[in-house]
Amino acid sequence: MNVRANRRTSFADWAGEHAVALESLDFQRAVDDLEPLRDLVGGARVVALGESSHHIREFYQVRHRILRFLVERCGFEVYALEAPFTQGQVLDDWVRGGPGTVEQVAADGIALSLGRCREMHEVLAWMRERNHAAAQPPLRCLGTDLPGAAASPLPALEEVAGYVRWAAPEALPALEQAAGVARRFDDPVIFTALGRYQNLGPGEQDLLTSALSRLMAHLQRLTLVQHAHGYGAEHDTAMWHLRGAWYLDHLHRANVQEGFESASTFRDVYMAESVLRLLEGGARVVLAAHNWHIQRTPAADSQGNLLMPTGVHLAAALGDDYRAIGITSSLGRTTTLGDPTPERPQGAWYDAPLPPPVEGSIESAFPTDRLWTLADLRAARPQIDDAASFQHSRMADYFLDMPVFDAFDAIAHVSRSSGTDHVLRRAEG
Numbered sequence: 001m002n003v004r005a006n007r008r009t010s011f012a013d014w015a016g017e018h019a020v021a022l023e024s025l026d027f028q029r030a031v032d033d034l035e036p037l038r039d040l041v042g043g044a045r046v047v048a049l050g051e052s053s054h055h056i057r058e059f060y061q062v063r064h065r066i067l068r069f070l071v072e073r074c075g076f077e078v079y080a081l082e083a084p085f086t087q088g089q090v091l092d093d094w095v096r097g098g099p100g101t102v103e104q105v106a107a108d109g110i111a112l113s114l115g116r117c118r119e120m121h122e123v124l125a126w127m128r129e130r131n132h133a134a135a136q137p138p139l140r141c142l143g144t145d146l147p148g149a150a151a152s153p154l155p156a157l158e159e160v161a162g163y164v165r166w167a168a169p170e171a172l173p174a175l176e177q178a179a180g181v182a183r184r185f186d187d188p189v190i191f192t193a194l195g196r197y198q199n200l201g202p203g204e205q206d207l208l209t210s211a212l213s214r215l216m217a218h219l220q221r222l223t224l225v226q227h228a229h230g231y232g233a234e235h236d237t238a239m240w241h242l243r244g245a246w247y248l249d250h251l252h253r254a255n256v257q258e259g260f261e262s263a264s265t266f267r268d269v270y271m272a273e274s275v276l277r278l279l280e281g282g283a284r285v286v287l288a289a290h291n292w293h294i295q296r297t298p299a300a301d302s303q304g305n306l307l308m309p310t311g312v313h314l315a316a317a318l319g320d321d322y323r324a325i326g327i328t329s330s331l332g333r334t335t336t337l338g339d340p341t342p343e344r345p346q347g348a349w350y351d352a353p354l355p356p357p358v359e360g361s362i363e364s365a366f367p368t369d370r371l372w373t374l375a376d377l378r379a380a381r382p383q384i385d386d387a388a389s390f391q392h393s394r395m396a397d398y399f400l401d402m403p404v405f406d407a408f409d410a411i412a413h414v415s416r417s418s419g420t421d422h423v424l425r426r427a428e429g
Contacts (some may be wrong), residue, residue, distance in 0.1 A: 116422040
């Protein structure tokens with residue numbers, strides 16, 4: 001008789017008995033209740049914290065309490081966001097003592113208004129205060145995404161220009177060619193920029209690609225020399241801005257040929273590479289991004305084409321040094337991003353009802369009589385008999401198909417969710 005097999009149970013029963021029930025979302029509260037995270041995280045170098053929808057108050061709170069634990073108890077040093085690397089430089093400057101208000105910095109450095117909420121302001125202020133208290137090494141906060149999170153490469157090219165003028169002035173003609181084309185479709189609104197790019201002639205599109213390629217090749221030839229002369233950090237940062245511009249150009253090209261779902265995965269490649277770049281100095285990184293981005297498993301677009309989210313790249317590169325913690329909810333409200341209108345060209349986040357969990361969704365297995373619950377899927381899997389039955393997880397107000405136990409190492413489940421103050425203020429207005 002296989003005694004162990006007879007003891008296997010359902011995940012719902014396992015979660016009710018063994019998942020960690022948490023009683024606070026208060027960012028200021030001590031993090032002793034999160035000690036079970038220590039075994040889950042182990043020696044991982046990257047811990048990704050997801051969310052099933054953007055602009056959910058409780059998801060920010062869960063992320064930020066876990067961030068505090070990982071910083072204070074496990075020595076993590078970098079908070080990497082689903083935010084533009086180029087524009088997100090202001091976040092790192094500010095948490096290390098730079099000028100400005102937290103509200104302005106969060107609005108400027110994080111795309112899609114995701115920095116415009118009280119919870120984001122709170123965590124940035126905590127990082128700044130911790131750094132001011134001479135914490136060593138300083139906490140860093142950086143974006144990992146493409147310029148403007150996929151609008152125009154112009155902001156990245158403008159950052160590179162300052163470096164090129166003194167380090168490689170002979171490359172200025174290529175940079176100016178690329179910037180000239182980029183200005184033709186530049187717009188902070190992603191879908192406006194995508195549409196304007198499609199209106200460019202093939203010659204202009206080719207000119208942009210050619211100029212970016214020549215500029216990258218020229219600067220790459222200087223890498224070893226610039227490092228030898230003591231300008232390695234400046235050179236590498238300029239190259240990373242430029243790499244984002246190059247990927248974004250290919251995203252626009254792919255959008256014309258393949259559609260946005262497939263094209264947008266250039267974001268995922270760049271986000272993964274940005275995180276891996278942060279590990280080069282030995283730091284441990286907390287990545288905050290949507291559940292879709294952090295999952296360890298491939299996805300499919302509406303035509304059935306295979307897509308590779310950020311987490312697939314990180315899992316391939318890091319193996320057991322990567323942990324993905326999905327965050328979701330069962331009750332309450334969610335948010336949806338409405339289509340652009342003349343009055344709101346970037347679209348707007350709308351408060352929306354949260355449909356009940358469907359059969360086979362991971363949300364259906366969690367108890368809802370707790371504030372939030374943390375379940376280690378790796379620990380649960382050997383003890384349950386229905387892991388393969390969970391093939392759905394939330395995305396905003398619908399459900400995605402995904403093998404949940406393969407996609408995530410753990411799930412943080414909030415019983416009841418609600419929109420951020422930014423979404424609710426807009427709804428009330």
